[in-house]
Amino acid sequence: MTERTFSIIKPDATKRNLTGKVNAVIEDAGLRIVAQRRIKMTKAQAEKFYEVHAARPFYGELVEFMTSEPVVVQVLEGDNAVARYREVMGATNPEQAAPGTIRKLYALSVGENSVHGSDSQENAAIEIAQFFTAADIPG
Numbered sequence: 305m306t307e308r309t310f311s312i313i314k315p316d317a318t319k320r321n322l323t324g325k326v327n328a329v330i331e332d333a334g335l336r337i338v339a340q341r342r343i344k345m346t347k348a349q350a351e352k353f354y355e356v357h358a359a360r361p362f363y364g365e366l367v368e369f370m371t372s373e374p375v376v377v378q379v380l381e382g383d384n385a386v387a388r389y390r391e392v393m394g395a396t397n398p399e400q401a402a403p404g405t406i407r408k409l410y411a412l413s414v415g416e417n418s419v420h421g422s423d424s425q426e427n428a429a430i431e432i433a434q435f436f437t438a439a440d441i442p443g
């Protein structure tokens with residue numbers, strides 16, 4: 305089923321000029337980038353986005369990292385896009401990520417792991433709405 309997911313190319317990747325290389329992996333996997341914007345996240349945006357992790361010991365570090373450099377927020381579209389993108393990203397910890405995945409190729413650590421992808425269709429819709437309006441997504 306064609307669906308959409310939300311992606312972030314994180315500061316460790318934008319800082320190393322890896323936006324194009326990450327996008328190549330996404331597109332080669334059959335996902336279409338239907339919206340994309342490079343932004344500097346505000347502290348309030350990052351805190352809200354990662355609200356679900358607020359009680360975790362790494363929350364402060366995570367918010368600091370996500371606001372340290374620009375990120376690229378994206379909407380990806382394709383067959384089973386949520387699950388497909390999670391496959392393409394690889395495991396959160398790059399040491400456990402499968403060969404050929406974005407995190408295996410480019411991530412530095414479990415924190416600086418180059419990309420984010422929504423974990424469910426419900427969260428994809430919530431996350432997309434935090435950064436895009438319908439008019440931003442021509443399809």
Ligand code: CMP
Nearest residue numbers: 357362366396414415416417419420421
């Ligand atoms: P993401 O998919 O964006 O969702 C939550 C993020 O928290 C995760 O990717 C990692 O970047 C980060 N994260 C998860 N575990 C840790 C950890 N142990 N230390 C630091 N950051 C973490």
